[in-house]
Amino acid sequence: MWKYVKTLQYPVNIKKKDLKMAKYLITQYGGANGELAAALRYLNQRYSMPDDKGKALLTDIGTEELGHIEIICAMVHQLTKGATIEELEKVGLGGHYSEHGYGLFPTNADGETFDVKYINTTGDPLADLSENMAAEQKARAVYENLINLSDDKDVIDVLLFLRQREVVHFNRFKELYEEYKIKGYE
Template identity: 50%
Template sequence: MIATMVYKLTKDATVEQLKAVGLGDHYANHDRALFYQNASGVPWTASYIAAKGDPIADLYEDIAAEEKARATYQWLIDMTDDVDLQDSLKYLREREIVHSLRFREAVEILKEKQDQRIYF
């Protein structure tokens, strides 16, 4: 969804406008293509997805990812005065909050059950 928002916000921008807002380097390297990277220009990599193999540790990793996304959406909301964009970002932020809460509930369930022997 974020990629779609970025696309919609930049699709009609001129090269001069892209340069003026600091996207000149991106345009020079990627034209108008979406190239997933962080604010420092570090490309996204699958190594960002961490898994330990322990359900509780993995859920805490998921909670951290949801909270980081929530914070990012809030920063983006604070950076724009475009009401439609804010509404979309608020929806995404709220979704991250719900995911985080569900993962926290799952952690508590696993903690309660971790010492029980399960028979099938």
């Protein structure tokens, strides 16, 4: 069961409208290395974890990722606030508008919709944990690309925070991977 807390994990207060950045950033919602894929991947993989440490870690990191989806969505919401149809069209979001209006939708930066195949589960704890280590590294790399694309401190500060979370998660998965390898789980 989950419990909603009425706050973001890290505050988002973006003052400047930036539709281009919103278009790039949405990939951390609906892209292959995004937060939605991460949350669903870990929460889906936990059922085949072989011991208490794995069941707990996948549940708790998966839960934190749900909070990161919310941070990304908050950023996109604030970056697009008050945008006109013409402005949306100018940055290539006319297609998004025609399908979703001013609503959010999980796509990557090219507008491709979220694909459940991103979840990647084999049921083999070593394969799944190394998948997750790679996923955290890929998400870190995408956050770095996004930081490079932004010149707004209100955006960059949040991305630096989220990037650092990928670093910590990677290390926790790695610890568990190494322990499972020694224990001979497969």
